[in-house]
Amino acid sequence: MASTITILKNDQVLFEATSIQEAARFLAEHLSTAISKCFDPIERGYVYNIPYTKGKDEYRFVAPNHIASKRRYELEERGHHNARRIWLVPANPREFDLESAFSLYETLEWKRSFNYENGDILYLYVSGNVRRVRYKVEVIEGTVRPDTVEYNKMFWLDKDKLKDSKQWEWTRFRFVDEVETTELSLEKLRNHGLRGNIQGSMKLTGELGHYIMSFFEKDLTKEYYPEEVHETLEEGNLKTIAVNVYERNPIARKQCMEHYGVQCQVCELDFEKTYGEVGKDFIHVHHLKPLHEIQHCYIVDPVHDLIPVCPNCHAMLHRKENGEYLTIEQLKARILNTSLC
Incomplete structure (x- = not known):
């Protein structure tokens, strides 16, 4: 019978479990820790592809797509603490041309101003003359190695910021959806729970979160035709x-x-x-x-x-x-x- 959860250590198969309970028991024994401490990293690992680091070792947890998708839906419906987090993030069009970048690339690197993790959703509020929420993206790498970051000068409008960015920590996200509506303007957001201005990343919850999310209908679990396996x-x-x-x-x-x-x-x-x-x-x-x-x-x-x-x-x-x-x-x-x- 095919395993439900596969545990990998430094990209090598370590163990194949038929349930999360069996996976947690094995990991607890392997790491000499309490079994209760193993459930969360395993669940977040196979649902959102978030690696678990212990010392110099990196552990990953893999489950069939239908199992991971079902569990992701359950976590997010219940507001479980392992569910992906939702953020509202400002983007300055005078510094970086997001629209042009998204027209050419599926994934982009972004300043890691908060501890974004794999699976987190970011709604990007474009400031300047736009002043509204425009984009929905999904974090695919919470922390990006500096040597893999592409400093594409084509889209940087503020050259001083480009120079400063060489010292930043980075997150990588993928484009999910775009909405063009005045209903997501700063004024409308304030009418639905936003206090003050959007000057830094903030977690989206409550009325404001539901309001913004209602305009973006793209299903992240939708499958597409593959070209190669x-x-x-x-x-x-x-x-x-x-x-x-x-x-x-x-x-x-x-x-x-x-x-x-x-x-x-x-x-x-x-x-x-x-x-x-x-x-x-x-x-x-x-x-x-x-x-x-x-x-x-x-x-x-x-x-x-x-x-x-x-x-x-x-x-x-x-x-x-x-x-x-x-x-x-x-x-x-x-x-x-x-x-x-």
């Missing part, structure tokens, strides 16, 4: 799906759809024409370049790199035949040949 831990027979993040970047998707429209570019299906109002603006976006060819600093071009396709064609484009992915043209030809038979 590779084994990361052969000993534990674990697999990780490398998801093509460029297909789920809302800004890039929007620019792609503005250029091509929302009709499938393979089979020409238009969901609104076929299904009526319920199908309006529904379409998948396919990334044309194979994931293994993309470099770390790759910048996506929404017109030349992305193309709208229906879910069926999208699924076929992500399947291999004789070791190769079908191109848009090959799939079109196959559909045409089938229709002529």
